Structure formats: structure tokens, C-alpha cells
Amino acid sequence: MALDLAALRAHFPSLASGLAFFDGPGGTQTPRPVADAVAAAMTAPLSNRGTVSRSELNAERAVADFRAAYADLLNMPANGVVHGRSATQLTYDFSRHLAKGWNPGDEIVLSRLDHDANVRPWIQAAERAGVTVRWIEIDPETMELDLASYERALTSRVRLVAVTAASNVLGTKPPVRRIADRAHEAGALVYVDGVHYAAHHLVDVPALGADLFVCSPYKFLGPHCGVLTAAPEFLETLRPDKLLPSSDAVPERFEFGTLPYEILAGATAAVDFLAALDPGTGTSRRERLTRSLESVHTHELALRTRLQEGLESLGDAVTLHSKAPDRTPTLLMTLEDRDAHEAQVHLAARDVVAPAGSFYAHEPFAALKLRDPALRAGLAPYNSSEDVDRFLDGLASFV
Template sequence: MNIISIRSQFPSLELKSNDQPTIFFDNAAGTQVARQSIDRLTQYFLSSNANTGGVFETSLRSDELIETCRQKVADFLGVKDRQEVAFGPNMTTLTQAFARAFGRSCKEGDEIITTSLEHEANISPWLGLAKERGVKVRFVDINLEDMTINLDSLRRQLSNRTRLVAVGYASNAFGTVNPVREVAELAHSVGALCFVDAVHYSPHGLIDVKELGCDVLVYSVYKAFGPHLGVIWGRREIMEGLETFHLRTVKNIIPDKFEVGTQNHEGIAGALGSIEYLETLPKLLGKPENASPNNSLPLAMNGIREYEKTISERLLEVFAKYSKIKVYGITDTKRLNERVPTFAINVEGYSAKEVAKKLAEKSINVWSGNYYALEPMTRLGIEEKGGAVRISLVHYNTFEEIDLLDKALNSL
């Protein structure tokens, strides 16, 4: 894997903090943006900037570009029918919109199941339906020792009242990869839909909605090397059947009925660039011999996954050196398949924020607090103590950067 070439695709990795190269270990809050994405975004303003649906060239170019991007995002998610993909400001807004529309088909006594491992954006929209529609929201229990979801708890709570099961693909706090396929099968066994929050998994591995067998999936492009933009995919028959909150002037067809108001055209162009970057990755990962337009995304994402397992292993070795460091979540290096390199830790004697500040002084960007993973932090009993430090890496991070983190932790 050619890490130097990979890093050169991200101009902002050159940034310095305190006169030192910045170490971006804050990726779970948004990755740095690939050059192809920045170029696409800039190019949109230079050559196509217009509203959609006009008869003149810039508008026609905008229309075409948006559809090209929709196709590329469909490819990224393993979706055949690109009209099943809609854009929006971010995952939270799209999930709220989906939940409200879905709520119109719910009646009192219906149940929605989410899990205690979720980001709040996969909880609050469903709780909103409890208030508005009398829907009961149930929570799948988590195993606190490794921050995994408890499938028996899900099985116990499923019933013919269940309308939807909402689950994250990967935890944005602890890096756990959830058994989404199994969750989808369980949801379907009682006739419920499976809604997947793939925001945190999107920069780390291949998403294939056919493989997952889910019904609706959301992700955010800014977590996967592109600009601030959200994406929702849903099976045609489900999305067509929903009564959304669109304007009278918008046709009641997909994707239009989900894309309320003028879209972020430049962001959509940037999303195209972010996936074009990923398609170049097999070459940079040293797998050009097998690469073809049809399999470049699987090769790229599987290559990322393999590399990231090695950085997870190294990070776990570093944390294990320090008795005062507590890692929440999977720490067994034989279980790296079940996690991505996102780690929530605490250091005895320091608050999470203090650690984040100390690392920032060493030019290492990390997050502290709950990062909207309020429910699992509360379940762990650390919410009121200030949560945990989150160290989250992606494929452009290096072993050298981990060595510098090790040194910084050693100085605490």
C-alpha cells in the first residue's frame, strides 16, 4: 500500500498545528476531503452553476451532473435503481424526514426498535414518533463488556407490532460493526422494515444493500472523504409508498419527493469526486492487476478494511501498554473483523476533555465527550463524567502517527 500517494490525494493532510504536522485522529466527526472531490466541487461553480430543470446549458449540465452523481452513489451502495437514492443536507435531517413520513403510516401501539448503541440521530427521530403517533420505542440491550448489541434482546422484543428496526452499521463511539444482515433478517421475520445508519461505516468498508438485505440506508458524504451532504436510499416500493412533506409544486415521485427545496449541487458534485477517489484506490493499495471499473469499489473498500485492521491492532497494543488507559469496546485482536479503528478511551486521573486538550497541544486532533452517542455513554455510566476520548483513524492515517500518539500518551 502506497501511503504517501494516498496521503497526497488529501491536500489538507499537509496542515500544521503548533508548527507540527496535524495528526487527524478526529475522522469519525468528518474525514478530510479528497482532491477529486474538491476539484469536482470547484468545477461545478466554474462550469455548471445554475438551478435545475432549465432549458439553458448550465442548468442542463447541472441536471446531468446530479444524475451522474446519483448513479455513482448508487454504485457505492450496491443499488441498481439510482432513483432510489435521494440527497439532503445530512443524515439527521434525512432520517427526521423519513421518520415523519413513515410515522404517517403508523398507529398507536405500533412499535419501533432501535438499539442502545446508536448515535442520537438514530434514536430521537423515532422517539419523536412516540410523541406524535403514540408509537412505542424499544431499545435493544448492549453487552457493556465489548459494546456489542445483544441479538437475544432484539429477538425478545420483536413481535407482530414491530414496524421498523433501526440499527447502526458501525458505532461512531466504539467502532463496533453490527451484524446488520442478521438484524435485517430478524426484522423481516415479523414483517418489519430494517433501517440502517451507515454513517460511521461508510469510510471503512464496502456497503452493499443487497448483501445486507436492509430496506432503507442513510450515510453522510462528509464522513467518507467528501463535502457536507447526506444520502438516503430506500427500496422503491417503500419510498414510493411514503407520504412525504414535500411541496405541492414537487412531483410525488422518487427521488423528488425526498429532495425538498434546492439541493446542494456543489456538494453533490463533490460526492461524485469522493467516490471517484475511492475508485482510484486499488492502484494506490497495490492491487491494480485485479482492478476493473466493475470491481474497483469492492477492491478499494476491502483493501481499506484490511489496512485498518492492522492499525487497529497497533493501537490496541499501544493502549495495552498503559495500565491507566481504559478502552471501551472490543479489545481482542482476534475480533478485528467486528470493529473499525474508532476507539473510545479514558485515562485515569484526567477528564476526557483534558486528554483531548493535551493531545491537541501535540497536534493530535481527537474528540471528547459523547459525540451524540448519548445512550451508550449513559449505559456505561460515563456520560455524567464527561464521556470518553475518541481516537478515530481512517486509511490515510499511518503507523508513524500512532507512534506519536503513543509518545503523547506516555507523557501524560
């Protein structure tokens, strides 16, 4: 199993700029087949969905293909796949849908490790419903979730546990299945933010134990949108506010207004592109995705090791905060007596794109007392060892 990196990189027009991109956790570069799919959908005959004209059928096909692609990517039924503008929008929507069944005295459990998109919507919904918020804390020594604090937070009154599958700043991957099993024993639903996780691993939602799972195609080579999945029979139990004439079928009842068919086509193309990276002999798209994403993981792990060893060689000038044993190829660092934004500017002058900030990770930064801004280097499938060396050389010249 191996990636043909030169062939892979040739699909990305933006790489011809000479830039080395380490901002994948905020959104990856776009391969030409994805952009072509968007353009083809927009320039073909296209109307609102229907069953009569060719333009109506093109719209229907874009929706059906999108649901089938994300069913394969996430190992879920196609009629359990919901499109949204972003993971944040979907989480806000479903926080309101679920909170309709909450009552004063109920509780929810959130994680200090999470991006604010899987924190603030739940806090705000809980405040409106008179529901208590409890927390899973972070162990500052390991950068992993403190599961003892989870056990203390989990009571028979908990209605929902929301947790990330991977931290967008530290890369830490919590034991989601263990967390989900305990939540289910307590009678709670489990909402998993898979935005960062899905960019680096093949997702199996049933294996994770998630009742609801959300991800963002633009984090793994697709266009800007969000995807939520849940069992169709569970979605049938939720009654969102909606326009009276709009479809009440699942999953359409959760998709408000006309769908962006061109974005759906691009998101489908992203899944097909991933499946073709190292397809081997797999016959189904799921089998091809399994093999390809295993190869991506191997490639990114080698680059992460090279990057980490290079950072460690800089000594006390760089403090690396990403240190959980099980994590993605994303490294968060602070610089001794130096401003990370200045490092970003220094690297950018050398055509290395590595952002500085707190990246909407309000709770991790507050809980760990991390300096804001911090510098984040996140790897993507198109990164090369030369990219890593350019980052390290640029940072060494800065510190």
C-alpha cells in the same frame, strides 16, 4: 492489494499542516480532487435543472452523476438514491414519512448502541403517534448488542427496527443481516444507520437486509451532506409533505428545494477518489471500489492493531472500551483519574487531533455508564504508522 500511502496522502492539502488527525469519525479531511470538483461545479455555467441551456444541463448532469456514484457505492438502483443535508436531517424526514402509517398500539425497536441521530427522531415520531418504543440492549462485557433482548422486544406489533451498522464510539459492528431477517419475519421495516460503517467498508445494502440505509459522504472524504437509499418501489409507497409544483417522481419527491449541485459534484468525486485508491484490473466502478476498500480495510486494521497494542502497554492508566471482536478502527478510552478533555488539549499542543466527548452517543454512554468526556481515536485511510506513534507518545506523556 495495497495502498500507496505516500501518494494517497499527497492528495490532502491539510496534511501539509503537520497535524495527525484521529477525528475521522466526526468527519474526514478532504482530498484536493473533491474540492476541485466542488469549485468546478460552482464556476462552470450553472442554472436550475433543465433541458435547454448548457448551464441547465450541467445541473442535470451533477444530479445524475451523484445518483449513479452512490448506486455503485451502495449497490442500489440510482433512482433509489436520495440526497439530504445530513444523515440526521434524512432520518428526521423519513421518521415523519413512515410515522404517517403508524397507529396507537404499534411498536418500534431501537438500539442502545446507536448515535442519537438514529434514536431521537424515532422516539419523537413514536410519541406523536402513540407508538411504544422497545430496546435492544448492549452487553457491557462484550460491547455487542444483546440479541436475547432483541428477541424479547420483537413482537407482531413492531413496525420498524432502527439499528446502526457500526457504532461511532465503540466501533462495534452488529450482525445487521441477522437483525434484519428477524425483523422481516415479524413484518417490520429495517432502517440502518451506516454513517460510521460506510467510512470503513464497502456497503452492500441488499446483503445487509436494510429497507432504508443512510450514510454521510463527509465521513469518507466527501463534502458535508447525507445520502439515503431504498428500493424505488418502496419509496413510491411513501407520500411526503411537499410543495405542489415540485416533482412527485422518486427520488425527487423527497428532496426539498433546489439541490446543491456543487456538493453533489464533490460527493461524486469522493466516490471516484475511493475507487482509484487500489483499482487493480476492475472494469466497473463497483469492482474498483471493492478492491480499493478491501485495501483500505487491511491498512486500517494494521494501524488499529498497532494503536491498540500501544494503548494496552500503558496499563491501568487507560481503559479501552472498544473490544467487540468485529469492529471498525475506532477506539474509545477513558483515563484513570484524568480528564479526557485535558488529554485532548495535551495532544493538540503536539499537533495530534483527537477529540474528547460523548459524540452524540447518548444511549451507549448512559447504558454503559461511561465517563463523559471520553477520548476517541478514529483512523482514516490517510493515517500512517507515524501518526499512531505520535498519538501514543503524546498520550503516554500525558498519563
